[in-house]
Amino acid sequence: xxxxxxxxxxxxxxxxxxxxxxxxxxxxxxxxxxxxxxxxxxxxxxxxxxxxxxxxxxxxxxxxxxxxxxxxxxxxxxxxxxxxxxxxxxxxxxxxxxxxxxxxxxxxxxxxxxxxxxxxxxxxxxxxxxxxxxxxxxxxxxxxxxxxxxxxxxxxxxxxxxxxxxxxxxxxxxxxxxxxxxxxxxxxxxxxxxxxxxxxxxxxxxxxxxxxxxxxxxxxx
Amino acid sequence: xxxxxxxxxxxxxxxxxxxxxxxxxxxxxxxxxxxxxxxxxxxxxxxxxxxxxxxxxxxxxxxxxxxxxxxxxxxxxxxxxxxxxxxxxxxxxxxxxxxxxxxxxxxxxxxxxxxxxxxxxxxxxxxxxxxxxxxxxxxxxxxxxxxxxxxxxxxxxxxxxxxxxxxxxxxxxxxxxxxxxxxxxxxxxxxxxxxxxxxxxxxxxxxxxxxxxxxxxxxxxx
Numbered sequence: 001x002x003x004x005x006x007x008x009x010x011x012x013x014x015x016x017x018x019x020x021x022x023x024x025x026x027x028x029x030x031x032x033x034x035x036x037x038x039x040x041x042x043x044x045x046x047x048x049x050x051x052x053x054x055x056x057x058x059x060x061x062x063x064x065x066x067x068x069x070x071x072x073x074x075x076x077x078x079x080x081x082x083x084x085x086x087x088x089x090x091x092x093x094x095x096x097x098x099x100x101x102x103x104x105x106x107x108x109x110x111x112x113x114x115x116x117x118x119x120x121x122x123x124x125x126x127x128x129x130x131x132x133x134x135x136x137x138x139x140x141x142x143x144x145x146x147x148x149x150x151x152x153x154x155x156x157x158x159x160x161x162x163x164x165x166x167x168x169x170x171x172x173x174x175x176x177x178x179x180x181x182x183x184x185x186x187x188x189x190x191x192x193x194x195x196x197x198x199x200x201x202x203x204x205x206x207x208x209x210x211x212x213x214x215x216x217x218x219x220x221x
Numbered sequence: 222x223x224x225x226x227x228x229x230x231x232x233x234x235x236x237x238x239x240x241x242x243x244x245x246x247x248x249x250x251x252x253x254x255x256x257x258x259x260x261x262x263x264x265x266x267x268x269x270x271x272x273x274x275x276x277x278x279x280x281x282x283x284x285x286x287x288x289x290x291x292x293x294x295x296x297x298x299x300x301x302x303x304x305x306x307x308x309x310x311x312x313x314x315x316x317x318x319x320x321x322x323x324x325x326x327x328x329x330x331x332x333x334x335x336x337x338x339x340x341x342x343x344x345x346x347x348x349x350x351x352x353x354x355x356x357x358x359x360x361x362x363x364x365x366x367x368x369x370x371x372x373x374x375x376x377x378x379x380x381x382x383x384x385x386x387x388x389x390x391x392x393x394x395x396x397x398x399x400x401x402x403x404x405x406x407x408x409x410x411x412x413x414x415x416x417x418x419x420x421x422x423x424x425x426x427x428x429x430x431x432x433x434x435x436x437x438x439x440x441x442x443x
Contacts, residue, residue: 052319052353052356061308063311063312065311066315069318074307077307077310078307086298089294090284090291090294091284093288093290093291094287094291097291098288101273131273131274135272135273
């Protein structure tokens, strides 16, 4: 037993990617066990490893944790990425929950039927540029600090960077109107642990390609 | 200014109901502002009080909090309903997130088309009895304690009693295979703050009806 956290998921981003980001940002090495077939999932379900029969599942500190948000909160608190008090935590939670909403939208893009895709992309761009990005741009402008909350690196910074990059994958110029988000992106990408995660050969997963969608779906349905 | 938390939402359960439950369970009095028209909602957006242009909004301790989970976590943390350490917190989070997934099905139910409603009830029943309730039945059986986590009342207990009652409204006999949950339901319902919340005249909202659905569509439609 290595003592390292062990992640159980399929070999792709999905709901596990935010967890990979956070562990990597915290400088925590982890192992991965990839589900390749429905049988792999069924086996985990049958041996009682999945509290609600679902992945992501992360083995960490003697627990078999499930539910993405629960896992992220545990990692953030354990590695001091959750602010210094209840109020900073509240602010981080607000920022993070909105980022998760935007992430969900982006994540489901590849699953849209071909005739709905253009409309869906328009929705992503609309929400990103009108609802979400302006908030973070303003936060950075108002306090002029390097990090979103409390002048200290937190999970909010990690999760926002992840989403900014995913949004750019959808539309490369999506940050054009947001100079502070552009500099935030450059700054956070240069943090040593994150820089390492962004390099080839890391455990960061590539976006799901259309041809791989049926295979991924087969594991879960 | 009263110092009490102030909730802004529609006059109905929706995404605010777990917040009402948790504040009530913690014995915290609160005020409510009800959105009835699109104009009211647009004014809130224009005034810049909704960080992401969405409700629920809870004004508490000088903050204008949005995002349901952020609000609930803050209340749980503030009123000692979040376990005694990181590991208990992790367990509470796992339980709460699972229950929230079940509650999401109930939340969306009123908005499904009439022809899908029976199928949706079946799905709720299936998930409740095969995926979620067995977990909590087992947890209670294994430790034999009154509360789900750490032998102490927590957010997880509040979320579970809310979910049990909500599912029972749709499937009255849903607890028939779950004796531990039946006892849990009785026990939680008898806790003074929860007992008070379950009485007529409390801030608890009734199940959504057609009028509520119409209001939602009217206020939030694009």
